[in-house]
Amino acid sequence: MATTESAIASAEAHSAHNYHPLPVVVASADGAWMTDVEGRRFLDMLAGYSALNFGHGNRRLIDAAKAQLERVTLTSRAFHHDRFAEFCTQLAELCGMEMVLPMNTGAEAVETAVKTARKWGYRTKGVPDGTAKIIVAADNFHGRTTTIISFSTDQEARADYGPYTPGFEIVPYGDLAALDAAMTDNTVAVLLEPIQGEAGVLVPPPGYLAGVRELTRARNVLFIADEIQSGLGRTGKTFASEHEGVVPDMYVLGKALGGGVVPVSAVVSSSEILGVFRPGEHGSTFGGNPLACAVALEVIAMLRTGEYQQRAAELGDHLHHELGLMATGGAVEAVRGRGLWAGVDISPSYGTGREISEKLMGRGVLVKDTHGSTIRIAPPLVISKEDLDWGLEQLRAVLAR
The missing domain is CATH 3.90.1150.10 (Aspartate Aminotransferase, domain 1)
Structure with a gap:
């Protein structure tokens, strides 16, 4: 050894x-x-x-994984499998939403949320093609893809990877006035961590999330809550947004959704918002695979107990x-x-x-x-x-x- x-x-x-x-x-x-x-x-x-x-x-999660391993682990989304509909239904209900778009990693889910917001902006809000803007917070951490690090303020994560993806505006975390001032008719979404994890577990000022919800609703802008670290029980609620009684337009989930067994992530939202996708416009070979769904279904069942x-x-x-x-x-x-x-x-x-x-x-x-x-x-x-x-x-x- x-x-x-x-x-x-x-x-x-x-x-x-x-x-x-x-x-x-x-x-x-x-x-x-x-x-x-x-x-x-x-x-x-x-x-x-x-x-x-x-x-x-965790015995429940390991047993769920073992049982599924004996049946089928991957079909790709070219076919239906018998755990997919149940997973989407149960996760949507846990979130109080209607639709689920499953992926694998948290970064993939954030990328999916960005694509969803832009497509919604063009198809539903009517923003001119190529002009959609998403507002994010300074000191954010949403992943490490090229697009995501394009709106990072952490130079260690960002340096030497340019040219960077445009379409994002960064405002101070916790500053409602700055957020309000940054919004324009072309703003399609505000993407925030309800608690910033990588930044040092930063909790926003009281009323901030509720204020974000009010501003976004008034301006017909999507509020996207990245609950990859803060969600699924970590803060004492199913979602950290609940501490201010806030329900965003879109949850971005990952990490604990896979129970520490397999990578599972998802974007969860309304049928109006996720309904902008048509076949062939977005996908993932492993996203929503049978093994992932089996483990995530057990996670959801465990969370339902409170x-x-x-x-x-x-x-x-x-x-x-x-x-x-x-x-x-x-x-x-x-x-x-x-x-x-x-x-x-x-x-x-x-x-x-x-x-x-x-x-x-x-x-x-x-x-x-x-x-x-x-x-x-x-x-x-x-x-x-x-x-x-x-x-x-x-x-x-x-x-x-």
Whole structure:
């Protein structure tokens, strides 16, 4: 069996350096815990950026996948299969919508939402061809395709990939006045994360999402909520938009929809909006495949019980209370988030986010840094209170002087 050092050396030699992972090599996982190639256990406090909301190796999801593996895994959309209609119906109902357009990755779903909004703008709103504009927020993270990084403000993600796709305008996140001023007759959509994850788990000011909903409705503009990270239970609600009683025109979903088993994403909206597509105008070989639908159907069934949302809300209150206490000691400068999701700004005098993450790894806890001094905490929703407290105790120990 490979050692940590040999596995990392091989990865460094033979894989492109598009990520900078922590020096741990995971071999197995269960629930909220992962075990490396040398038998050391680590508490997962990242949950695959919310892809693992239901934990590693969730029995219901693994059983659903195994059962489907024995039947049929892929037909392509050239044919119907017996899980597709049920998946679309159940997901539409969960979202309070009418139609679903399934894809695979979150970035694919965002690309699909962009194409949907533009096509809706031309065919339904009557925007002149080639002039559609979509407004996005600064510090956004919606994926890494060429079009998506064209409206990123993160130069690390954007640099050296031009020429960039036009048709987007960037405004400050949380600024309704700037959003209002940016709208024109050619604006077809506003694309936002209800909580900005990669930016450091930034929660918008109270009333912002409701204000976006009011502005977009008044100007006949689509409100697209990218709930790829924030949705499906993470914040204590099925969707983060619910915290302000907001229902967007379109949900963009991914990550947890595949249960940490297979990549599943989707755009969910009304029949008026998604009805703009005709056969041949958009597609995906693997999107909506039988295996993906089987796993996602089990995810939807689990969310319908409400237990995961409630667990995220209750444990999230505890998480933020404990982190708030840390913020009084000088090591933690700020804490943001909602539910079982937090961005923790570490005082630079205590180390960078990367350094704190490495120290936590040394104590058996896995988190990930972002933007220099921030660490993100997002454990699986199935984590026990005892394990969560143990993980927080390790953070206290790392920050103690």
